[in-house]
Amino acid sequence: MEIRHLTYFVQVAREKSFTKASEILHISQPALSKMIKNLEEELELTLIDRSEKNFTLTDVGKNFLEQAERMIDDFSAIMESVYDTVNLKSGYVRVGIPPVIGTVFFPRIIAGFRKKYPGIDFQMIEEGAKTIEGKVYNGDIDIGVVMLPINEVKFDAIPIIKDKNVLIVNKNHWLSNKKEIDFKLLKDEMFVILNENFMLHDYILAACKDAGFEPNIVLKSSQWDFIAEMVALNQGISILPRPIIDKFNNEFIKQIPIAQSALSWELAIILKKDRYISFAMKAFVEYVENYFKK
Secondary structure, three states: OOHHHHHHHHHHHHHOOHHHHHHHHOOOHHHHHHHHHHHHHHHOOOOEOOOOOOOOEOHHHHHHHHHHHHHHHHHHHHHHHHHHHHOOOOEEEEEEEOHHHHHHHHHHHHHHHHHHOOOEEEEEEEOOHHHHHHHHHHOOOOEEEEEOOOOOOOEEEEEEEEEEEEEEEEOOOOOOOOOOEOHHHHOOOEEEEEOOOOHHHHHHHHHHHHOOOOOEEEEEEOOHHHHHHHHHOOOOEEEEEHHHHHHHOOOOEEEEEEOOHHHEEEEEEEEEOOOOOOHHHHHHHHHHHHHHHO
C-alpha cells in the first residue's frame, strides 16, 4: 500500500463519487475503481458498500477514512519538514481569502510578501469563509483568513484586525439620517446580502432572528461591490464591513453604525490544529501580523 492509494481513497470518499474524484485526480475512472478495489483486497476489507444505489462507506470504511486522513496529514508534515530543511527560505503556501477581505487588504500584503520572499511559491484561493474553513481542515489549503468566531476544536486562530459591520442604505432612504440603527427597525426592509458561503450571511440572519423577524432577502451575491452598487441604486439595504464600504466610496451610499455589538467584524488567520507549520506558512503569518501592527 502506497500513500497515493490512501490519497485516492480519501478523494473518492470526500466526493462520494468515482467520477468526480477521477476528474480531480486526473486519472481515468476505471483505473481509479481498480485501484480502490486492489486496496480493499490488500487490506482484506470492504471499504465501500457497492450494494447501495448511492455512494456509501461501510462502517470499516468510515473508520479507515479517518485513519487515512491522519496518515496523509502526517506524511505531508514529514515531507514539508524535510523540504524546509533542504530548501531554506523556500517552499510554497496556499492561502484562502474571501473576496470581501481580499479586495481591501491583501493586494498590498501579497505584493509585499512576494517581494520579501521571492523563493516562496504563493497561491491565493478566493472563496467564502465557510468553504475556506473546509479546505483548511481537509488540507487543500494551508492557511485561511476568515471572520471570527471559528471552531476552536478544529482550528487555531490568530486575530489580526477588528472593526465594525455597518448598515448601508441609499442616501435618500428613510433611515439615512439615523446616527445609529437597531435591528428591530429593519423588519420591513428589503435585504441585499452576501450568500451562504460567507459568515456574515449567518450573522445577519441570526441578528434578525434575535430582533424578532425573518429578513426579506431579495438578492444574495458573492460580490460585495455588486451588493454595494444595488444599495446605491436603492434596491435594498445591506450590512457589510466598514473598511469595505470606505473603499467603495459611493456618494449615493450612507453608512449607519449598528447598535448590536454582536455584529462586530474581527478577522483572523486560521490553521488546522496540530498540523506541521512550514517555513513558508510561518513567514506568511508573521508578515500579515506585522502588517496590521503598523
